[in-house]
Amino acid sequence: MDLGRVKAIVKKDLREMFKSKYILSAVIGMPILFAIFIPLSTLYPLVAIDSNEFEGGDEFPDYFKDLFSQVIPNWDSTGAQGQILVIMSYIMYIVVLLIPIILPAVTASETIIGEKERKTMEALLASPLSEAELVTGKILSSFIPSVAGTAFAAIIYSLITNIMIYPFTNSLLFLDALSLVFLFVIAPLLSILSVELMILISTRVTSVRDAYQLGSLVVLPLMMLIIGIVVSYFFISVIALIGAVAILLTLCAIFFKIATNVFDRERAIVKLV
Amino acid sequence: MLAVETKNLTKMFHKLKAVDGLNLEIKEAEIYSLLGPNGSGKTTTVRMLTGLLRPTIGGARVLGLDISDNLQEIRSRVGHLTETPALYERLTVRQNLDFFAKLYKVPETEIKPRIEEIVDLFELPEKLDEPAGTLSKGMKQKVAIARAMFHEPELIFLDEPTASLSPESAKVIREQIIKLVKKEKRTFFICTHNLSEAERLSSRVGIINHGRLVAQGSPGELREMRKDETVTVFRFSTWESNTKEFFADMKIEIVEQNQEQKYVSVIIKDIEKQTPSIINSLTKNNFQLVEVKHEFPTLERIYLEFVELEGVPREENNMEES
The missing domain is CATH 3.30.70 (Alpha-Beta Plaits)
Incomplete structure (x- = not known):
């Protein structure tokens, strides 16, 4: 694989993407929405309640206690309001992790189906690019803005959440080891998987608009997957998390192979030109 | 060595024979024009020769390389102008050329001077830093031709190169083609409907209809074949x-x-x-x-006679000329 060619595709795609107002607003707007609007609208109303007036209700089950006492050293002394806020913060963090699934659906539509829509694919296929170079380039050009957007959102989210929750926990919640694993391992893998699925969709649609619609169908199973991974960690073990990462890696490799077949010239000239 | 040599080159799409037993021999430094109505098999032929489609039967050698197992090398040594200019419209002309230069591994130090040189040749210098989307149809076509020639390929396939150009721009392109053939011994394979251009430019023309080569020779030889029709x-x-x-x-x-x-x-x-x-x-x-x-019979008359002899051109199909 010639990395120079891959780099050329990535540079070209990013240049094109950032000249599109739609893509630019999605790449900037979505992280802002997920990182600022969601925590403020869900956590802040709970934070705003006077601690003395807060009614905690029943105690959390033991496995919650076991799990969160590892995350918050003073879990037992944290009041019910603080405990609910901690749990909700983790749940909302999962929402932030939807960015690496949703953003590539937008960026990949632009870079792959956009080539088909604007009839630039044939010139690309007529060049000496190999199928693997083309797929790698396309994955990276969709992956970079999505991972950057996710990292930006995660940092802002962590900042806002920590500021809101610190008075209740007296310790910083994010970015802890778990959220870092999600940010730097799970999110990039989901991003890659999302782009690979969009490549498969590209053979079935003729316009970027159609791709957005069909792309939302890709997002759904991936959302289920991320929820499954989170649940596997919370309720089973670290080994389950490692297993989930291994499954993600395998899926990425399988779909990479399928995606390179999509760019087989003979097939691509019929489906993508 | 022949620049292009095809033997019984055939492409079938299901039951449709898009190209039917094509035998071509194109010498180096030759301008060969393939004439034919829409759906006659011109684009499919070029797509096979540039490794975008695999032949169903027969084979071909391009620049001495077998198209069945040297595709990447063939692609890197030929230039290909597709039917549409296919430029990245949000990028500038310079960025479009720079991108393809990198795909074709043009040395980094040569890219900038070559961009300057080629835009001068095609009379585009003032448009160099304009987004390609703002250019006229004719200018886009010139940029696309410049892109196909940018990596200095030995063999250049041009699909309808002057179709959307003004007479002056078409003249510039023709002059560049002739210059590249004479000075640098490049070979051109042109698919066109423009018969007068083919007559002026080509050393030989082939007439293709229903995927079959129905006539071939220099414009003079074709006229000789029909001299009794003067x-x-x-x-x-x-x-x-x-x-x-x-x-x-x-x-x-x-x-x-x-x-x-x-x-x-x-x-x-x-x-x-x-x-x-x-x-x-x-x-x-x-x-x-x-x-x-x-x-004397013009190439146009000869072409129309051959095409009519072969029957009414079939409808354009979506595998062809798309």
Whole structure:
């Protein structure tokens, strides 16, 4: 694989993407929405309640206690309001992790189906690019803005959440080891998987608009997957998390192979030109 | 070495034979034009030669390399102008050229000077930093041709290169093609509908219809094949009522007569021998002859005859010319 060619595709795609107002607003707007609007609208109303007036209700089950006492050293002394806020913060963090699934659906539509829509694919296929170079380039050009957007959102989210929750926990919640694993391992893998699925969709649609619609169908199973991974960690073990990462890696490799077949010239000239 | 050599090159899409047993031999530094109606198999032929489609039967060698197992090398050594300019419209002309230069591994130090050089050749310098989307159709086509030639390929496939160009721009392109053939021994394979251009530019032309090569040769050779169809026009200052009888008596076939325009078009079997004697007879018989003109068959007429002989061109199909 010639990395120079891959780099050329990535540079070209990013240049094109950032000249599109739609893509630019999605790449900037979505992280802002997920990182600022969601925590403020869900956590802040709970934070705003006077601690003395807060009614905690029943105690959390033991496995919650076991799990969160590892995350918050003073879990037992944290009041019910603080405990609910901690749990909700983790749940909302999962929402932030939807960015690496949703953003590539937008960026990949632009870079792959956009080539088909604007009839630039044939010139690309007529060049000496190999199928693997083309797929790698396309994955990276969709992956970079999505991972950057996710990292930006995660940092802002962590900042806002920590500021809101610190008075209740007296310790910083994010970015802890778990959220870092999600940010730097799970999110990039989901991003890659999302782009690979969009490549498969590209053979079935003729316009970027159609791709957005069909792309939302890709997002759904991936959302289920991320929820499954989170649940596997919370309720089973670290080994389950490692297993989930291994499954993600395998899926990425399988779909990479399928995606390179999509760019087989003979097939691509019929489906993508 | 031949630049292109095909042997029984055939491509089938299900039951449709898009290209049917094509045998071509194109020499280096030749300009070869493939003429044919829409859906005749031109684009499929080029797509096979550039490794975008695999032949169903037969094979080909491009620059001496077998197309079945040297695709990447072939792609890196040929240039390909597709039917549409296919530029990245949000990028500038410079960025478009720079991107393809990198795909074709043009050395980094050569890219900038070569961009400057090629935009000068195609008269585009003031548009270099403009987004490609703001250019006119003709300018986009020029940029696309410049892109196909940018990595200095030995063989260049051009699909309808001057279709959307103004006469002046088409002239610039033709001049560049001729210059590259003469000075740098490049080979051009041109698919076109523009018959007068093919006639002016090409050393040889091939006429393809229904995927089959129905005629091939230099424009002169093709004309020679149809020399018996040369029409001779006699124009008079006054029209005589016995003109038709005069030519009938001489056993000369009249193709057309026009009393208003005062001319008659005939087919003379032996032009060299018979024309002077016909002129003599006309003068002796007091016909007021003003002009005698031989109309040799044009490439357009020859092309239309071959295409019509082969039947009505089939409908454009979505695998072809798309």
